[in-house]
Amino acid sequence: MLHTFVALVEDKPGVLTRVASLFRRLNINITSLTVGNTEREEISRMTIVAEAAEDRAHRIMASLYKLENVLEVDDVGRHSAVVRELALLKVVCTPETRADLFQLAEVFHARIVDLAPESLMLEITGSASKIEGLVQILVQSNHKILEMARTGRMAMRRGHHTSRVVEALSDITPGSESVLAGKPKHVALDLIAEEDHA
Amino acid sequence: MSNSGNPNSSDPAITSQPTRLTGAETLWATMVGEGVRDVFGYPGGAILPAYDALRKFPIRHILVRHEQGAAHMADGYARASGRVGVAVATSGPGATNLVTGIANAMLDSIPIVCVTGQVSSKVLGTDAFQEVDITGITLPVTKHNYLVSRTEDIAPALREAFRVAQSGRPGPVLVDITKDAQQNSAIFDFEAAAPAPYRPHPMLRADSTSIREALDLLRTAKRPVILAGHGILHSRAFEQVRTLAERGQIPVACTLLGLTAFPASHPLNLGMMGMHGESWVNQAIQQADVLIACGMRFDDRVTGALATYAPNAKKIHIEIDPAEINKNVRVDVALIGDLKEVLETLLPLLPKRDGAPWLDAISAMKGDAAVRDIQQLPDNGHLYAAHVMHDLWRETNGDAIVVTDVGQHQMWEAQYYKHDRPHSLITSGGLGTMGFALPAAIGAKVACPDREVWVVAGDGGFQMTSPELSTIAQENLNINIAIVNNGYLGMVRQWQEFFYDKNYESTPLLSPDFVKLADAHGIHGAHVRKRGEVISTVQAARKHDGAFLIDFHVEQEDSVYPMIPAGAALHEMIRRPAGNPLVETASKA
Ligand SMILES: Cc1cc2nc3c(=O)[nH]c(=O)nc-3n(C[C@H](O)[C@H](O)[C@H](O)COP(=O)(O)OP(=O)(O)OC[C@H]3O[C@@H](n4cnc5c(N)ncnc54)[C@H](O)[C@@H]3O)c2cc1C
Ligand SMILES: Cc1ncc(C[n+]2csc(CCOP(=O)(O)OP(=O)(O)O)c2C)c(N)n1
Ligand SMILES: [Mg+2]
Numbered sequence: 001m002l003h004t005f006v007a008l009v010e011d012k013p014g015v016l017t018r019v020a021s022l023f024r025r026l027n028i029n030i031t032s033l034t035v036g037n038t039e040r041e042e043i044s045r046m047t048i049v050a051e052a053a054e055d056r057a058h059r060i061m062a063s064l065y066k067l068e069n070v071l072e073v074d075d076v077g078r079h080s081a082v083v084r085e086l087a088l089l090k091v092v093c094t095p096e097t098r099a100d101l102f103q104l105a106e107v108f109h110a111r112i113v114d115l116a117p118e119s120l121m122l123e124i125t126g127s128a129s130k131i132e133g134l135v136q137i138l139v140q141s142n143h144k145i146l147e148m149a150r151t152g153r154m155a156m157r158r159g160h161h162t163s164r165v166v167e168a169l170s171d172i173t174p175g176s177e178s179v180l181a182g183k184p185k186h187v188a189l190d191l192i193a194e195e196d197h198a
Numbered sequence: 199m200s201n202s203g204n205p206n207s208s209d210p211a212i213t214s215q216p217t218r219l220t221g222a223e224t225l226w227a228t229m230v231g232e233g234v235r236d237v238f239g240y241p242g243g244a245i246l247p248a249y250d251a252l253r254k255f256p257i258r259h260i261l262v263r264h265e266q267g268a269a270h271m272a273d274g275y276a277r278a279s280g281r282v283g284v285a286v287a288t289s290g291p292g293a294t295n296l297v298t299g300i301a302n303a304m305l306d307s308i309p310i311v312c313v314t315g316q317v318s319s320k321v322l323g324t325d326a327f328q329e330v331d332i333t334g335i336t337l338p339v340t341k342h343n344y345l346v347s348r349t350e351d352i353a354p355a356l357r358e359a360f361r362v363a364q365s366g367r368p369g370p371v372l373v374d375i376t377k378d379a380q381q382n383s384a385i386f387d388f389e390a391a392a393p394a395p396y397r398p399h400p401m402l403r404a405d406s407t408s409i410r411e412a413l414d415l416l417r418t419a420k421r422p423v424i425l426a427g428h429g430i431l432h433s434r435a436f437e438q439v440r441t442l443a444e445r446g447q448i449p450v451a452c453t454l455l456g457l458t459a460f461p462a463s464h465p466l467n468l469g470m471m472g473m474h475g476e477s478w479v480n481q482a483i484q485q486a487d488v489l490i491a492c493g494m495r496f497d498d499r500v501t502g503a504l505a506t507y508a509p510n511a512k513k514i515h516i517e518i519d520p521a522e523i524n525k526n527v528r529v530d531v532a533l534i535g536d537l538k539e540v541l542e543t544l545l546p547l548l549p550k551r552d553g554a555p556w557l558d559a560i561s562a563m564k565g566d567a568a569v570r571d572i573q574q575l576p577d578n579g580h581l582y583a584a585h586v587m588h589d590l591w592r593e594t595n596g597d598a599i600v601v602t603d604v605g606q607h608q609m610w611e612a613q614y615y616k617h618d619r620p621h622s623l624i625t626s627g628g629l630g631t632m633g634f635a636l637p638a639a640i641g642a643k644v645a646c647p648d649r650e651v652w653v654v655a656g657d658g659g660f661q662m663t664s665p666e667l668s669t670i671a672q673e674n675l676n677i678n679i680a681i682v683n684n685g686y687l688g689m690v691r692q693w694q695e696f697f698y699d700k701n702y703e704s705t706p707l708l709s710p711d712f713v714k715l716a717d718a719h720g721i722h723g724a725h726v727r728k729r730g731e732v733i734s735t736v737q738a739a740r741k742h743d744g745a746f747l748i749d750f751h752v753e754q755e756d757s758v759y760p761m762i763p764a765g766a767a768l769h770e771m772i773r774r775p776a777g778n779p780l781v782e783t784a785s786k787a
Pocket of ligand 2: 603604605606607608630631632633655656657658659660682684686687688689690
């Protein structure tokens with residue numbers, strides 16, 4: 001099963017290596033990985049897509065949390081989330097094929113961001129399947145793709161949900177049903193209680 | 199030589215007010231502030247500024263003979279005392295020599311901090327003389343590591359390293375400090391360098407529902423067994439585990455690293471589980487209906503074939519590391535948190551139960567194997583390692599800290615030396631690092647100078663780190679050394695005997711005269727070839743003021759029984775053969 005992990009990590013040198021090294025150690029291939037800034041200067045956000053069985057996914061999450069520089073991990077596939085990817089496609093374009101390409105772009109809500117004498121560049125944002133749909137059509141219509149660049153997925157949960165661990169960094173409030181609540185050390189945070197049902 | 203009691207000791211107030219210090223001074227001042235009294239190390243160019251400043255601080259430095267030894271010493275120091283062990287090395291080869299020791303600490307979750315010198319920040323990444331990317335190399339074998347290239351970052355990184363090493367599931371941390379960071383100066387403010395407070399793993403969970411589920415399983419259990427692991431030592435949950443066992447009348451099986459977590463002489467203690475555990479221990483586990491795993495990680499030496507492991511048992515796993523849950527064995531109830539805290543929540547709710555029928559059943563499984571004391575067997579002229587361990591246990595009243603190497607002797611120690619005191623067995627479990635014993639014992643002795651310390655090593659493993667005899671001599675440490683000399687890489691020979699048609703390829707081993715080797719270091723020693731000489735020689739070693747080495751020339755082709763072949767089920771063990779004059783006669787498991 002394909003899992004989409006979102007990890008909030010400290011923005012420091014070497015953190016990406018630590019995260020990547022963990023997947024290597026577990027012998028899990030990373031399908032895609034994006035890293036970028038967040039609403040907080042000192043924190044970066046990684047979206048990691050990887051193929052893993054359910055029990056392995058739990059272990060990946062638990063192991064990611066063990067990395068000192070990782071602040072929060074979410075397996076967004078378990079929730080309703082907006083998942084997007086961006087692709088740039090350079091396609092051969094002659095006067096004869098131009099109209100068709102413009103039409104395809106319109107149907108797929110892709111933008112033409114560069115036009116050269118013999119090629120054009122399409123920019124498309126959307127789910128992976130939408131991007132793959134465009135690629136498929138281009139190929140089937142004998143349009144030659146000269147170059148393709150995909151960002152890999154980015155994901156964000158829908159609704160009011162925000163990063164609780166980051167919120168809690170200044171103010172840790174243990175889950176109410178925890179019998180260990182109030183203990184000074186190793187508190188049962190129950191922070192990811194809902195996720196754990198699976 | 200040691201710097202302890204050095205009259206040039208720094209003002210202890212150094213940590214109380216901000217002062218301008220060099221990075222080198224900052225390094226030691228931070229350590230003093232963290233309570234470090236002893237470090238194990240080896241100098242070289244990139245760490246020379248730090249060594250230059252060492253004399254000003256009340257820290258004892260033990261000069262090792264190989265940096266692997268420094269890491270093992272820090273490891274033994276930590277295991278014996280519960281304090282963080284510290285190893286220091288230079289860049290390049292000094293740093294890479296630490297790696298085996300760091301990996302060893304990683305697999306057994308031992309809190310050590312390793313400090314390495316690094317080339318100047320200006321030349322980082324240029325293949326400068328003795329430059330290696332040690333943070334890259336140790337990334338998968340440390341809990342965390344740091345590359346520090348600015349003086350002002352030394353204290354915060356080091357203080358965080360000490361916090362990381364000890365908190366949650368402990369482990370090794372490496373701090374790599376560039377030479378210029380050691381040489382430059384900055385304001386040192388110990389308090390301001392305090393790390394952020396420990397953040398518990400967010401997946402810790404021991405909520406009321408799971409506690410209730412665990413209690414329900416325990417209340418109705420007919421054949422429960424406690425699996426006592428190393429985490430009991432980390433958590434210092436001795437009392438709680440004991441209460442759990444006694445109130446529930448639940449028998450206790452120990453992992454190798456959990457052997458000192460529950461007194462060997464306690465009537466509920468069954469002994470060691472797993473590959474070389476006694477048959478009744480593994481049978482009890484296989485027949486159990488509830489297993490309560492306390493701070494143990496279901497290592498493959500412990501479970502045998504997973505498909506057939508304790509098939510009828512509901513499993514309760516009390517564990518601080520969520521990544522260990524369902525890793526090897528699927529569990530029914532996971533209580534994720536510090537063992538002591540979880541048990542303190544659970545115990546008040548645990549009713550007394552009558553364990554007699556199940557305990558009787560286990561006694562029956564023991565048959566006469568347990569009562570047949572090897573001491574009772576007539577002397578047949580042979581010297582068996584089991585005799586040595588047994589007599590050593592008797593003579594030391596089971597009170598010594600025993601530090602073993604890896605191999606057959608390690609298993610015989612585990613079987614025949616009965617440990618009643620926590621932390622009194624120090625052994626390399628997860629990595630199984632030959633060469634561990636001698637340096638780890640040095641660490642243990644430095645940590646606990648008033649305790650009797652015995653090394654138990656094989657003829658093979660001893661030779662991997664035997665230069666540390668020099669360290670013992672230089673530091674004048676009173677450590678006793680028992681070499682179980684069977685002329686073979688015995689554990690491997692045993693596998694060749696059982697699984698490779700006795701093809702003893704590359705396992706016969708020529709050794710120096712270990713007594714002469716000791717003598718060359720100014721260390722006393724004696725050979726023992728007969729059982730009758732064991733006790734008197736052990737007594738002589740104990741009486742002698744100073745280190746003493748005994749070379750026990752034991753039976754060469756003796757094997758460790760019982761044994762579960764790798765991949766076999768826990769109850770499918772190879773029992774002691776009838777022809778072995780040692781103990782049990784063979785019987786079907
Ligand atoms: C030649 C050889 C033969 C061996 N044969 C055997 C054998 O027959 N039987 C055997 O048992 N072993 C054997 N071993 C050792 C084996 O390889 C493992 O090292 C050992 O079983 C691990 O024991 P453990 O799980 O208790 O300790 P560890 O591996 O140290 O695991 C401890 C667990 O406790 C957890 N923990 C830590 N702190 C806490 C806390 N505060 N609260 C709760 N949990 C905590 C940790 O997260 C970890 O999961 C052998 C080793 C060698 C080299
Ligand atoms: C560094 C290292 N290399 C190889 C091994 C594999 N190994 C495990 S036990 C063993 C034999 C140990 O021989 P010895 O030290 O004489 O002890 P014995 O088994 O004879 O008691 C070997 C080679 C190991 N554990 N560690
Ligand atoms: Mg040997």
